[in-house]
Amino acid sequence: MSAVLTVDGLGVAFAGFKAVDGVSLIIEEGELRVLLGANGAGKTTLMDLISGKTKSTQGRVHLRDTDITNWEEPAIARAGIGRKFQIPSVFRELTVRRNLEVAGCGKPGVFANLRFGLPRAARRRLDEVLDLIGLADEAQTVAGTLSHGQTQWLELGLLVMQDPKLLLLDEPTAGMTAAETLRTADIIKSLRGTHTIIVVEHDMAFVREIAQRITVMHLGQVLAEGDMASIEADPRVRAAYLGSKGIH
Amino acid sequence: MPGKRTLDYAAYAVFIALILCAPLVLEEFWLNRIAKFLVYGLLGVAIALSWGYAGILNLGQGLFFGLGAYMMAMSLKLASPTSLQQGSATPVPDFMLWNAEPGAKTDLCCINHGSFLWTPFQNPWFGIGMAVLAPVLVATVIGWVMFRKRISGVFVSIIMLALVLLVRLVVIDAQPLTNGFNGLTDLGNLTVLGVELDPYEVVTYYVVAGTLALALIATRLLVETRAGLILQAIRDDQNRVRYLGFDVPLYQVFFFAVSAGIAGVAGLLYVVVAQFASPTFMDLSFSITMVVWAAVGGRASLLGACIGAIGINIIEAGASETQALVQAWRAVIGLIFVLVVLYLPRGVAGFASDAADAVLSRFGRKRPPAARPASERVAS
Ligand SMILES: Nc1ncnc2c1ncn2[C@@H]1O[C@H](COP(=O)(O)OP(=O)(O)O)[C@@H](O)[C@H]1O
Ligand SMILES: [Mg+2]
Numbered sequence: 001m002s003a004v005l006t007v008d009g010l011g012v013a014f015a016g017f018k019a020v021d022g023v024s025l026i027i028e029e030g031e032l033r034v035l036l037g038a039n040g041a042g043k044t045t046l047m048d049l050i051s052g053k054t055k056s057t058q059g060r061v062h063l064r065d066t067d068i069t070n071w072e073e074p075a076i077a078r079a080g081i082g083r084k085f086q087i088p089s090v091f092r093e094l095t096v097r098r099n100l101e102v103a104g105c106g107k108p109g110v111f112a113n114l115r116f117g118l119p120r121a122a123r124r125r126l127d128e129v130l131d132l133i134g135l136a137d138e139a140q141t142v143a144g145t146l147s148h149g150q151t152q153w154l155e156l157g158l159l160v161m162q163d164p165k166l167l168l169l170d171e172p173t174a175g176m177t178a179a180e181t182l183r184t185a186d187i188i189k190s191l192r193g194t195h196t197i198i199v200v201e202h203d204m205a206f207v208r209e210i211a212q213r214i215t216v217m218h219l220g221q222v223l224a225e226g227d228m229a230s231i232e233a234d235p236r237v238r239a240a241y242l243g244s245k246g247i248h
Numbered sequence: 249m250p251g252k253r254t255l256d257y258a259a260y261a262v263f264i265a266l267i268l269c270a271p272l273v274l275e276e277f278w279l280n281r282i283a284k285f286l287v288y289g290l291l292g293v294a295i296a297l298s299w300g301y302a303g304i305l306n307l308g309q310g311l312f313f314g315l316g317a318y319m320m321a322m323s324l325k326l327a328s329p330t331s332l333q334q335g336s337a338t339p340v341p342d343f344m345l346w347n348a349e350p351g352a353k354t355d356l357c358c359i360n361h362g363s364f365l366w367t368p369f370q371n372p373w374f375g376i377g378m379a380v381l382a383p384v385l386v387a388t389v390i391g392w393v394m395f396r397k398r399i400s401g402v403f404v405s406i407i408m409l410a411l412v413l414l415v416r417l418v419v420i421d422a423q424p425l426t427n428g429f430n431g432l433t434d435l436g437n438l439t440v441l442g443v444e445l446d447p448y449e450v451v452t453y454y455v456v457a458g459t460l461a462l463a464l465i466a467t468r469l470l471v472e473t474r475a476g477l478i479l480q481a482i483r484d485d486q487n488r489v490r491y492l493g494f495d496v497p498l499y500q501v502f503f504f505a506v507s508a509g510i511a512g513v514a515g516l517l518y519v520v521v522a523q524f525a526s527p528t529f530m531d532l533s534f535s536i537t538m539v540v541w542a543a544v545g546g547r548a549s550l551l552g553a554c555i556g557a558i559g560i561n562i563i564e565a566g567a568s569e570t571q572a573l574v575q576a577w578r579a580v581i582g583l584i585f586v587l588v589v590l591y592l593p594r595g596v597a598g599f600a601s602d603a604a605d606a607v608l609s610r611f612g613r614k615r616p617p618a619a620r621p622a623s624e625r626v627a628s
Contacts, residue, residue: 051491077493091484094477102481105474108494110502113474155488162492 003064004029004166004196010049010059011220019045021220022059027166032192034207035200036231037217043200044086046217047168051083052076063165078108080165084172086200088151090158092144096135099143099154100126103161126161133157133187149180156187160195167191169199173206185209251608252601259600260468260551264461268454276448280521283447283456285561287518288541290460292557293467294510295542296550301471302503303483304400308408310535311415312383312508314527316515318419318432319382321525322366323375326356327436339370342434347424360424372438379516380509387508388501395497395504400486409532416530431526438520447521456517460554463510467550470506479503540581544588545595552597559596560584 005027011020020042027033035043048054050061052073060069063079071079091099104122105113118126130136133153138146143154152172159167172188173181185206191197192210201207207214207228214231216223218240224231231237267286271279291313298304325331331339338356349360356367368374390411394404420428427433438445445452470476479499482489490496519525528534538557545556560581567573567580592599 073490074493074495077491083491085488089485089488091481091488093484094480098477099481101474102477102489103492105478105494110475110478110495110498113478114470116473118474158488158492 002029003027003062004031005050005198006060006062007046007050008060008062010046010056010061012045012049012054012056012058018220020049020056023217023220023222024059025215025222027196027198030193030196032188032197032199032210032212034211034214035198035217036202036207036214037223041217042220043217044170045220047083047170047198047200050076051081051168053083074108077162077164082159082162082164082167084155084159084167084169086170086174088148088155090143090146090151090154093142095140095142096146096154097126097130097139100129100157100161103158122161125163129157129160132160132190134183149176149183152176152180152184153187156184160191165196167195167197167199169197171200171202173201173203178205181206182209251611252604255604255608260464263551263555264464267457267460270457271450271453276450279450279453280448281565282558282562283453283521284518285558285565286456286460287514287521288538288557288561289554290463290514290517291511291538292542292545292553292555293460293463293550294507294514295538296545296547296553297467297471297510298504298507299539299542300547300549300553301476301483302479302500302507304500304504305402305405305539306408306504306507306535307405307532307539308410308412308535309507309511309538310530310532311408311412312387312511313515313518313534314412314415314419314525314529315383315386316379316512317519317525317529318426318515319369319379319512320375320438320516320519321432321435322369323372324435324438324519324523325432326366326370327372327439328434329436330434331436338367341366341427341432343427343430344424362422362425365425372440376440376516380512383508383512383515384505387505391501391504392497395500398486398497409535412530412535413532416527419527419530426527429527431524431528433524435519435523445520447523452521456521459513459517463513464550464554467506467510471550475499475502540585543595544584546597546599548594549597549601552595552600555597556595 003026005025007023007025010023011018013019023046035046037043045054049056052071055070060067062068063081066079068076068079091102094102101118104118104126106122107113130139133156135150135153135157138150143151146154156172173184176184181203188197188199188210211228213225213227215225216231216237223240224234224237226234270282274282291309295306295309298306325341326339331341334340334345334354336354340354340356340359344359344363345354347360348354352359357364394407399407419426422428443451445455471479478489478494482496482499486496515529541557541560542553544560545554546552564577564581567577588595594601
C-alpha cells in the first residue's frame with residue numbers, strides 16, 4: 001500500500017489561538033479514515049488546511065508525491081482532492097442532473113468547455129452516480145427544492161462525479177434522520193476500496209457502521225489513532241472525550 | 249421535459265420571424281423607431297447574460313454601450329460632409345476647429361492635443377472593430393481586477409455604477425476630443441461593402457434585426473455549452489465550483505466581456521440608426537432603465553429580457569402620442585416595475601414559462617400512463 005495523503009506537522013493559528021497544532025496523518029490508498037473529536041477540536045479546520053480554504057502557518061501536505069501545501073483551492077481540487085462541506089452546498093437553481101454535469105465537466109478552462117454536453121463516458125457515469133445517491137427519480141428536480149438529506153446526497157454525488165483521489169467529507173450525515181444516516185453509510189461503504197476517504201462524523205452508530213481506522217482530535221492535536229476497539233479502550237480518549245460527555 | 253424546450257425554441261423562432269417580417273407591414277418612420285428598440289433588445293440580452301446567468305447585476309452597462317457608440321460615431325463623424333469640407337487633406341470634425349490650439353494646422357494630426365487619436369477612425373472598419381473591441385477589453389481589465397479579488401454581488405454593482413459615472417465625466421471633460429456635453433452629432437452614414445446604411449432605409453433595419461437575431465441565437469448557444477452551465481453554477485455557489493477545480497474568475501471575466509461586447513454592438517448600431525452619440529448614454533438613469541427592461545421581461549431568459557426591452561419601449565412610444573400620458577409615463581413604468589418585482593419575480597418570461605409548465609403537465613396527465621414509452625418513465 002502507498003500513502004495517498006501525507007500530512008506532516010500541519011498547523012494554523014488564528015490570532016495566536018492554535019486551532020490545528022502540529023497534526024500528522026498518513027492516509028493509505030483506498031482507506032476510509034474517520035476523524036472524531038468534540039466540537040471545536042479542529043476537524044473542519046484541518047480539512048480547510050488540506051483543501052486550501054485556510055492557509056497553514058506550519059507543516060506540509062503531500063498528495064502522493066506532490067507538495068500541495070497552501071496551493072489555491074482549484075489547484076488542489078485538480079490535483080485530486082474533493083471536499084464536501086459541513087453545510088451542504090449545491091447549485092440550487094439547477095436540476096439534479098445539471099448539478100452532476102457541472103462536476104463531470106472535467107476540464108477546468110473556460111475555452112475548453114465551449115462545447116455541448118458531456119463526453120459519452122461521463123454521461124454513463126452520471127447515470128451510475130444518480131443511482132448510487134438514490135436520486136435517479138429526481139434527476140429533473142431543481143436542487144433548491146430537495147430535502148435536506150437529498151441535498152447532502154447530491155453534494156456527495158458531485159464529489160463522486162468529480163472523481164478525486166481523495167474525498168474529504170465533513171459531517172455528511174449532519175441533520176439527517178436515522179434512516180437517511182443508514183442510507184448515507186451505505187453510499188460511503190460502496191465507495192470504500194475504490195476511493196480514499198476521510199470523513200468527520202459525530203454519529204457513533206454511523207461510525208461503528210463504517211469505521212476501519214479512527215483518528216481522534218482534541219484541542220487541535222491528534223490524541224489517538226487506531227481501530228474502533230482500541231479507541232474506545234484508550235484511557236486518554238476516555239479522559240478527554242468519552243469520560244466527560246461520552247461519544248454521542 | 250422535451251416539450252418545454254421545443255416551446256422555448258419555438259418562441260425564439262417566432263420572435264425572429266416577426267422582427268424579420270416587420271418591414272412588410274411597417275413604414276420607414278416606424279421601422280427606424282423599431283430598429284432603435286431592437287438595439288435596446290440587444291441590451292436586454294447583454295443584461296440577461298450577466299445578471300440572469302452570471303448573477304452579476306451590472307449597474308454600469310451604459311459604459312460599454314457608450315464606448316461602442318462613441319467608437320462608431322467617431323468614424324461616422326469623419327465621414328460627414330462638414331468634416332470633409334474643412335479644406336485639409338484629412339477630414340476634421342467641426343468642433344475641433346472651434347477648440348483648435350492657437351496657430352495649429354487644420355489637420356487631424358495636430359489640430360489639438362490628442363486629435364491624432366482620431367486618425368485611424370477614417371476607416372469605418374476601424375470604428376466598427378473598436379466598437380466591439382474597446383468594451384471587451386475594458387470589461388476584461390475591470391473584470392479581471394474585480395473577480396480575481398472575489399468581489400461579488402452589490403459591490404460589483406457599485407463599482408460599475410461609479411465607473412460609468414467616472415467615464416461620463418471624462419468624456420464631458422475632454423471637450424476638444426469628444427465635443428463634451430453636446431456629444432457627436434451631424435454624422436455621416438455608415439458605408440460598408442458598398443452599401444450605405446441610411447437610417448431610414450429598410451436595409452439598415454435588416455442589419456439591426458439580423459444582428460439581434462444572430463446575437464440571440466449565439467448567446468443562447470453559448471449558455472447551453474458546458475462553460476455556460478458552469479457559469480450558472482458559479483452564480484448559485486461560487487465556492488462549490490472552486491472546490492470542483494474550476495478557475496471561477498476566468499468564467500466570470502469571459503462572460504462579463506461577452507456581455508460588454510454585446511452592449512458595444514448595441515452602441516454601434518444605435519449610432520447607425522439614431523445618428524448621434526452622447527454622454528447621456530452613460531447617465532446612471534439609462535443603465536438603470538436597461539435593468540428595469542430586463543427585470544420586467546425576465547432576467548433569467550435572454551429572449552424574455554430582449555422582448556421586455558422592446559415591449560416597454562413600444563408601449564412608451566404609444567404613450568407619448570397622448571399628451572397626458574407623457575407626463576405620467578415615468579410613474580407608469582415605475583409602477584410596472586414594482587408590480588413585476590412583487591408578483592412576477594422572474595419577469596414576464598418566468599410567468600410564460602410557468603404557464604407552459606401548467607399546460608404541458610395537464611396535457612401530459614391526459615395521456616394514459618401506458619402510452620408513455622418505458623424509457624421516458626425511467627428517465628423522468
Ligand atoms: N477562521 C477562523 N478564525 C478564528 N477561529 C477559528 C476559525 N476557524 C475555526 N476557528 C476556531 O478553531 C476551532 C476549531 O474549529 P473547527 O475546526 O470548526 O472544529 P470542529 O470542526 O472540530 O468542530 C474552534 O474553536 C473555532 O472557533
Ligand atoms: Mg466542524
